[in-house]
Amino acid sequence: MQLRSGRRLRPWQGAARRGRGGEDRLSALPDAVLLLVLARLGSTAEVARTSAVARRWRPLWTELDVLVFRRVDPDTLAGLLARARHPNLRRLEIQISRLDLPLLAWQMSSLLRAAEEHNPEELVFNVASRDYLGVPFQLPCFARATSINLRIWNRSFALPPAGSFARLERLALSLCCVDPGEFLPRCPRLRVLRMDCFWTQHAVDVHSASLQELVLNDMPQPDAAGDTTPRRVNIAAPMLREFKLQTFGDVEMMASFSAPAPMVETLSFRYFAIPCRAIGLPDSQLRVMDLATEMELRSRNGQLDPVRVRVLSMVVVFNASYEDASRSFAEEIAGLPVSNFSVFKLDIRSMWHDFGSVVFDSLKAVNSIQRLQLVLPQTMDRFWSPRRYFDYDPDDWTNNEDISFPNLEEMEVERFHLIDHDLDVLEMLFTIAPNLKTVRVQLPGWVSQSDPGYQQLCNILGENTSVECYINGRPLEECEE
Numbered sequence: 085m086q087l088r089s090g091r092r093l094r095p096w097q098g099a100a101r102r103g104r105g106g107e108d109r110l111s112a113l114p115d116a117v118l119l120l121v122l123a124r125l126g127s128t129a130e131v132a133r134t135s136a137v138a139r140r141w142r143p144l145w146t147e148l149d150v151l152v153f154r155r156v157d158p159d160t161l162a163g164l165l166a167r168a169r170h171p172n173l174r175r176l177e178i179q180i181s182r183l184d185l186p187l188l189a190w191q192m193s194s195l196l197r198a199a200e201e202h203n204p205e206e207l208v209f210n211v212a213s214r215d216y217l218g219v220p221f222q223l224p225c226f227a228r229a230t231s232i233n234l235r236i237w238n239r240s241f242a243l244p245p246a247g248s249f250a251r252l253e254r255l256a257l258s259l260c261c262v263d264p265g266e267f268l269p270r271c272p273r274l275r276v277l278r279m280d281c282f283w284t285q286h287a288v289d290v291h292s293a294s295l296q297e298l299v300l301n302d303m304p305q306p307d308a309a310g311d312t313t314p315r316r317v318n319i320a321a322p323m324l325r326e327f328k329l330q331t332f333g334d335v336e337m338m339a340s341f342s343a344p345a346p347m348v349e350t351l352s353f354r355y356f357a358i359p360c361r362a363i364g365l366p367d368s369q370l371r372v373m374d375l376a377t378e379m380e381l382r383s384r385n386g387q388l389d390p391v392r393v394r395v396l397s398m399v400v401v402f403n404a405s406y407e408d409a410s411r412s413f414a415e416e417i418a419g420l421p422v423s424n425f426s427v428f429k430l431d432i433r434s435m436w437h438d439f440g441s442v443v444f445d446s447l448k449a450v451n452s453i454q455r456l457q458l459v460l461p462q463t464m465d466r467f468w469s470p471r472r473y474f475d476y477d478p479d480d481w482t483n484n485e486d487i488s489f490p491n492l493e494e495m496e497v498e499r500f501h502l503i504d505h506d507l508d509v510l511e512m513l514f515t516i517a518p519n520l521k522t523v524r525v526q527l528p529g530w531v532s533q534s535d536p537g538y539q540q541l542c543n544i545l546g547e548n549t550s551v552e553c554y555i556n557g558r559p560l561e562e563c564e565e
């Protein structure tokens with residue numbers, strides 16, 4: 085609603101201004117309905133202001149079971165919390181943004197104590213405010229809470245001396261400096277933990293018998309000052325089904341899983357920040373950016389019913405400025421808490437067709453695969469053919485002849501280039517996969533059949549008549565005509 089003066093008129097003001105009639109009609113509604121109306125307004129501080137306009141509503145907001153205080157100054161907030169009367173809140177949300185003045189630890193502790201008195205089932209406590217003294221505040225024991233979300237910029241807190249977060253199922257800790265090794269033992273029912281790795285130690289333990297979902301975001305450390313020690317998380321969580329690690333940090337980040345290894349279904353490592361990409365091979369400037377597993381329904385050749393199989397996907401990227409890698413592809417895959425992958429998808433993002441060692445090193449760790457899917461580097465056009473630019477040493481991977489992939493039946497290669505490197509890799513793959521049944525090769529659009537490499541490709545594909553081969557979707561027999 086817009087007033088002629090341009091000031092927005094709020095709905096309740098409309099009711100009040102329409103005169104006694106309007107207010108009476110609203111005020112005649114039962115309390116329960118008015119509470120619903122108030123609850124829909126979203127912000128409790130607004131509701132409290134509204135209530136000052138309509139006298140009939142004044143005490144009513146204090147009965148709400150959902151209280152939302154956003155950008156309210158701490159003193160007003162303390163006053164409002166003291167007036168709220170619902171004994172068991174369904175949800176309490178508090179956001180304080182106060183960058184001008186510090187919010188001291190005792191003020192934080194006192195606000196949290198006031199919040200605890202309302203027994204919220206869901207608590208959101210979001211504070212952007214500094215405390216130059218670095219004193220930890222006290223987190224009370226929210227015994228009734230099933231969900232807690234704390235976002236407290238660069239501050240640490242002390243946990244309650246006794247008691248536990250007995251009903252807590254979901255916990256999000258963002259930007260708080262807290263050791264999960266101290267917090268988790270107090271959360272016997274925790275299922276979901278989302279956490280920014282904002283702890284001050286180099287290594288922490290995430291141990292939980294109940295945890296099913298874990299999301300860790302590694303952040304740059306504000307006070308690290310040149311400390312490049314890798315950071316480690318040791319995870320012991322046998323019930324874990326979903327794990328996600330995202331690193332935006334400036335040092336290497338490693339997650340390891342203790343026995344018994346959880347049967348994780350979805351697993352994802354994303355190395356967003358360039359300095360923390362540490363998985364690769366010596367003499368290669370390809371590094372893992374993304375490593376993920378998931379379950380997929382798949383029908384195998386000759387089977388009617390699809391079965392659930394485990395898929396491993398890896399994206400590697402090139403950067404000339406990458407320095408020494410600390411873990412090889414195979415080591416990293418072997419360290420995952422799950423194995424027995426049926427499908428391996430490898431996506432190589434680079435300007436160079438120099439991927440043989442990545443392919444064969446990572447294959448070492450996935451020897452039960454049935455299907456291999458390669459997405460090779462995209463090069464600009466035929467004139468930029470990588471053949472002109474680089475020499476490679478096939479010795480880098482010919483020592484892999486003894487590995488064998490008896491289950492590998494299907495192979496798909498995208499952006500295959502008709503150059504010695506790619507042809508050699510393909511030939512090698514044929515050698516180590518004796519039971520291949522189908523091979524599909526996709527060439528870049530500009531390639532013509534008169535390219536000398538084209539006949540070499542047809543020869544490799546045609547050598548084993550038992551393998552069904554396709555080039556750009558057409559069966560090999562048609563391609564050779």
Ligand SMILES: *[C@@H]1O[C@H](CO)[C@@H](O)[C@H](O)[C@H]1NC(C)=O
Nearest residue numbers: 215216217218219238306307
């Ligand atoms: C984080 O807090 C500490 C005090 O506990 C302070 O010395 C440091 O400067 C803060 N860092 C940032 C980035 O605000």
Ligand SMILES: *[C@@H]1O[C@H](CO)[C@@H](O)[C@H](O)[C@H]1NC(C)=O
Nearest residue numbers: 391392393394424425426452
């Ligand atoms: C590995 O996965 C296949 C399905 O892709 C399954 O048939 C087989 O039993 C699994 N083996 C083990 C040891 O889990």
Ligand SMILES: *[C@@H]1O[C@H](CO)[C@@H](O)[C@H](O)[C@H]1NC(C)=O
Nearest residue numbers: 358359401402403404405406
């Ligand atoms: C390669 O790394 C350098 C230095 O870390 C970075 O500035 C650059 O953006 C990176 N290049 C690409 C294509 O990611």
Ligand SMILES: *[C@@H]1O[C@H](CO)[C@@H](O)[C@H](O)[C@H]1NC(C)=O
Nearest residue numbers: 514515517518519520548551
């Ligand atoms: C293709 O034939 C070669 C030579 O007989 C053999 O070594 C290789 O295992 C065969 N590969 C496939 C996929 O049939």
